[in-house]
Amino acid sequence: MYKILEKVDYSDDVYMQVIEAPAVAKAAQAGQFIVLRINEEGERIPLTIADFDRDKGTVTIVVQAVGKSTRHLQTLGAGDEIANFIGPLGIPSEIENFGTVVCAGGGVGVAPIYPIARELKKAGNKVISIVAARTRNLLLWEDKMNDVSDEVIVTTDDGSYGRKCLVTEPLKELCETGGVDLIYAIGPGIMMKFCCKTTEPYNVKTLVSLNSIMVDGTGMCGACRVSVGGETRFVCVDGPEFDGHQVNFDELMARQRQYLEQEKIANDLYMECRGDATCLT
Amino acid sequence: MSDVDKNKGEKKVKKTSIPRTPIPEQSPKERAKNFEEVALGYTRDQALIEASRCLQCKKPKCVAGCPVGIDIPAFIQALADDDPAAAIAKLKETTSFPAVCGRVCPQEDQCEKLCILGRKHEPVAIGRLERYAADREAQNGEGARPEKAPKKGKHVGVVGSGPAGVTAAGELAKMGYGVTIYEALHKPGGVLVYGIPEFRLPKTIVQRECEYVESLGVEIKLDYVIGRTMTIDQMLENGHDAVFLANGAGLPSFLNIPGENFNGVYSANEFLTRANLMKAYRFPDYDTPIKVGKRVAVIGGGNVAMDAARTALRLGAEVHLIYRRSMEELPARKEEVHHAQEEGIEFHLLTNPVRIKGDQDGWVEEIEVIKMELGEPDAGGRRRPIPIEGSETMIPIDTVIVAVGTRANPLLTKSTKGLELNKWGNIVADEHTLQTSKEGVFAGGDIVTGAATVILAMGAGKIAARSIGRYLQGQPLLTPEEEEELKAAAEKAGVAAR
Numbered sequence: 042m043y044k045i046l047e048k049v050d051y052s053d054d055v056y057m058q059v060i061e062a063p064a065v066a067k068a069a070q071a072g073q074f075i076v077l078r079i080n081e082e083g084e085r086i087p088l089t090i091a092d093f094d095r096d097k098g099t100v101t102i103v104v105q106a107v108g109k110s111t112r113h114l115q116t117l118g119a120g121d122e123i124a125n126f127i128g129p130l131g132i133p134s135e136i137e138n139f140g141t142v143v144c145a146g147g148g149v150g151v152a153p154i155y156p157i158a159r160e161l162k163k164a165g166n167k168v169i170s171i172v173a174a175r176t177r178n179l180l181l182w183e184d185k186m187n188d189v190s191d192e193v194i195v196t197t198d199d200g201s202y203g204r205k206c207l208v209t210e211p212l213k214e215l216c217e218t219g220g221v222d223l224i225y226a227i228g229p230g231i232m233m234k235f236c237c238k239t240t241e242p243y244n245v246k247t248l249v250s251l252n253s254i255m256v257d258g259t260g261m262c263g264a265c266r267v268s269v270g271g272e273t274r275f276v277c278v279d280g281p282e283f284d285g286h287q288v289n290f291d292e293l294m295a296r297q298r299q300y301l302e303q304e305k306i307a308n309d310l311y312m313e314c315r316g317d318a319t320c321l322t
Numbered sequence: 323m324s325d326v327d328k329n330k331g332e333k334k335v336k337k338t339s340i341p342r343t344p345i346p347e348q349s350p351k352e353r354a355k356n357f358e359e360v361a362l363g364y365t366r367d368q369a370l371i372e373a374s375r376c377l378q379c380k381k382p383k384c385v386a387g388c389p390v391g392i393d394i395p396a397f398i399q400a401l402a403d404d405d406p407a408a409a410i411a412k413l414k415e416t417t418s419f420p421a422v423c424g425r426v427c428p429q430e431d432q433c434e435k436l437c438i439l440g441r442k443h444e445p446v447a448i449g450r451l452e453r454y455a456a457d458r459e460a461q462n463g464e465g466a467r468p469e470k471a472p473k474k475g476k477h478v479g480v481v482g483s484g485p486a487g488v489t490a491a492g493e494l495a496k497m498g499y500g501v502t503i504y505e506a507l508h509k510p511g512g513v514l515v516y517g518i519p520e521f522r523l524p525k526t527i528v529q530r531e532c533e534y535v536e537s538l539g540v541e542i543k544l545d546y547v548i549g550r551t552m553t554i555d556q557m558l559e560n561g562h563d564a565v566f567l568a569n570g571a572g573l574p575s576f577l578n579i580p581g582e583n584f585n586g587v588y589s590a591n592e593f594l595t596r597a598n599l600m601k602a603y604r605f606p607d608y609d610t611p612i613k614v615g616k617r618v619a620v621i622g623g624g625n626v627a628m629d630a631a632r633t634a635l636r637l638g639a640e641v642h643l644i645y646r647r648s649m650e651e652l653p654a655r656k657e658e659v660h661h662a663q664e665e666g667i668e669f670h671l672l673t674n675p676v677r678i679k680g681d682q683d684g685w686v687e688e689i690e691v692i693k694m695e696l697g698e699p700d701a702g703g704r705r706r707p708i709p710i711e712g713s714e715t716m717i718p719i720d721t722v723i724v725a726v727g728t729r730a731n732p733l734l735t736k737s738t739k740g741l742e743l744n745k746w747g748n749i750v751a752d753e754h755t756l757q758t759s760k761e762g763v764f765a766g767g768d769i770v771t772g773a774a775t776v777i778l779a780m781g782a783g784k785i786a787a788r789s790i791g792r793y794l795q796g797q798p799l800l801t802p803e804e805e806e807e808l809k810a811a812a813e814k815a816g817v818a819a820r
């Protein structure tokens with residue numbers, strides 16, 4: 042069992058949890074992910090590592106509640122325990138001094154980009170971060186990104202805070218100005234797709250971190266497969282980071298929709314029964 | 323014993339006239355709708371009759387057919403004497419998990435194939451008797467605990483809790499070593515728990531076997547991915563005096579045909595893991611979803627393909643099994659093929675998939691297949707299937723399950739320096755000692771041999787434990803007598819080859 046030490050709700054459906062998992066924390070590196078399972082009946086959910094503290098033995102995750110499991114997880118707070126917490130998985134980000142790196146995070150994608158930005162900054166890069174959200178109260182970790190960036194640009198789709206535009210607008214401007222050596226774009230599939238479309242004409246390498254459906258997270262099942270440069274790759278062992286210009290995002294997004302029907306059934310049942318453990322039995 | 327000898331001539335006549343005792347099974351109609359075990363096991367009377375059929379050969383051929391050399395006549399004699407406890411003790415001298423092997427070993431290609439009775443009649447049902455002995459032990463509660471050697475003060479790390487890892491761990495614990503198994507998944511058992519379905523191998527049996535090795539003092543650390551959570555070098559630096567790699571062959575192969583990434587295409591590993599390990603067949607009581615649709619195509623002809631097909635059937639689908647050679651070459655156990663046919667799985671033999679067609683939302687719609695004919699035998703002696711031009715047809719389908727084998731998973735090996743691999747990525751280990759190119763590291767099971775069988779993996783676990791024990795005592799990995807034996811065997815084989 043793994044203990045939840047801290048939990049903060051950022052909005053109705055976005056929350057942060059700090060989990061006690063010393064072995065995972067000890068090995069964790071920027072860019073990696075974990076797989077967790079709440080209880081015996083639970084599914085295995087992959088989540089990118091948002092932060093880790095090797096000395097304290099903790100790993101931080103930031104989650105958007107979208108279905109039954111992530112809603113259930115949101116009801117758990119400090120002192121509660123979850124059954125399994127496995128990781129770190131995936132290949133860590135390659136960190137070196139590239140020069141100037143733009144880190145564009147959309148929605149909860151800001152969380153996983155944070156440790157990457159931090160390591161890039163430590164390695165001597167100039168880090169320009171774009172922190173994007175649909176609206177102001179969904180905006181995440183602006184302060185933390187400030188701490189590890191030379192410059193932070195904030196955007197909201199509705200203009201409730203920062204610039205009123207999509208994340209791609211400042212990204213395009215930065216590419217046009219030139220001098221950008223590497224771009225990281227992490228967020229929903231659609232956001233990463235358009236970030237890559239934006240940067241492609243400028244030939245600036247753009248890395249994305251893919252959030253495909255997974256089961257084991259160790260290369261055993263192939264649930265996470267995605268086409269990159271026309272070849273099938275497993276996100277959990279070959280990634281999660283890939284050259285975004287090579288990724289088939291339409292396929293990725295179609296594959297993410299595979300269980301919508303079942304997710305809805307599970308979610309509806311869960312919402313109906315909330316707080317009533319006997320309801321399902 | 324002497325009584326038996328005296329009566330031998332008389333009994334022999336009788337023995338051959340007793341037909342092989344069928345094992346009670348759930349009817350095909352009934353079992354197609356549930357996940358309970360298909361075969362129900364012998365009753366005491368049935369076991370007594372079947373055991374009495376054994377001729378108790380002086381030079382038993384069956385033993386030579388067993389990859390681990392179980393003393394088959396001896397355990398069967400104990401059963402014939404109505405002493406299952408003695409039978410299980412005999413079995414456990416050589417196999418750690420008779421309840422598992424009795425259910426999943428391909429006996430028709432091993433021990434039972436060589437049974438003398440099988441020449442003119444039907445062979446003794448060795449596997450079913452093995453299962454009976456093990457099940458009786460389970461029913462009667464705790465079996466006898468083996469004696470443990472005094473603590474040796476050294477510690478071994480085992481990677482993977484499949485049959486190879488668990489067997490080695492149990493043996494090493496009995497020898498007095500401290501043992502920790504590191505398992506990537508959240509449940510121990512390897513393929514036995516994530517791959518082989520409940521209806522063929524109930525998970526409570528696997529759990530019982532794992533609990534048994536824990537009772538010997540073995541620690542099983544779940545959620546631990548070696549190569550990620552900790553490397554092999556870190557294991558060796560942090561208190562493990564030797565390491566046994568038994569991480570299996572878990573990387574699914576795909577066909578590399580167009581359309582394989584459409585929604586509704588599964589690897590058999592994914593499909594079976596969802597169903598078995600994650601219990602998706604009990605969705606929504608369990609959270610993991612699985613999609614079968616109305617019509618399922620399973621590609622392949624091995625045990626894995628049969629398991630996937632029969633699982634899909636139980637989830638309510640009409641199942642089409644597509645295999646590129648003929649029934650004769652079908653590699654799955656005969657019993658499983660028979661069961662699959664009985665349950666209503668449609669076999670498309672000499673048929674090969676060409677491409678998968680999807681709809682505009684990215685879902686599987688049809689699979690295009692081509693008819694095959696068998697040509698000249700290939701290097702392995704199997705006749706190579708050749709496509710018949712112009713014989714393409716489309717089969718409308720909702721789900722495709724690809725069961726065309728697995729390869730070595732590189733996650734662990736890639737993260738380890740100094741570990742020699744062959745060209746397929748399998749770990750190279752000495753055939754007789756299972757020592758690898760890396761000091762203190764041994765390897766066995768599917769990761770060395772490629773996908774094989776449970777009993778071979780267990781055999782490897784035994785050999786590894788023996789080698790590791792000797793390694794930790796600073797002894798040569800093979801005794802002079804063993805060296806001599808191997809030499810003699812090699813020479814004999816050489817003569818035969820010439």
Ligand SMILES: Cc1cc2nc3c(=O)[nH]c(=O)nc-3n(C[C@H](O)[C@H](O)[C@H](O)COP(=O)(O)OP(=O)(O)OC[C@H]3O[C@@H](n4cnc5c(N)ncnc54)[C@H](O)[C@@H]3O)c2cc1C
Pocket residue numbers: 426427428481482483484485486487504505506507510511512513514517518546547548549568569570571572594625626629655731733734766767768769773774775776777779
């Ligand atoms: C569906 C299916 C049906 C089968 N049916 C039969 C049958 O009827 N009869 C038969 O004899 N054989 C059968 N087999 C084959 C048999 O199951 C295998 O040969 C056998 O399980 C191999 O044992 P193993 O111990 O080498 O590996 P596995 O059983 O594969 O166990 C390896 C374990 O290591 C773990 N692991 C992997 N990597 C790591 C890592 N980096 N760190 C920590 N842990 C790790 C895995 O999670 C797994 O639990 C079947 C196989 C499948 C897939």
Ligand code: FES
Pocket residue numbers: 254255256257258259260261262263264265266275276277278
């Ligand atoms: S999640 Fe199973 S292979 Fe990637």
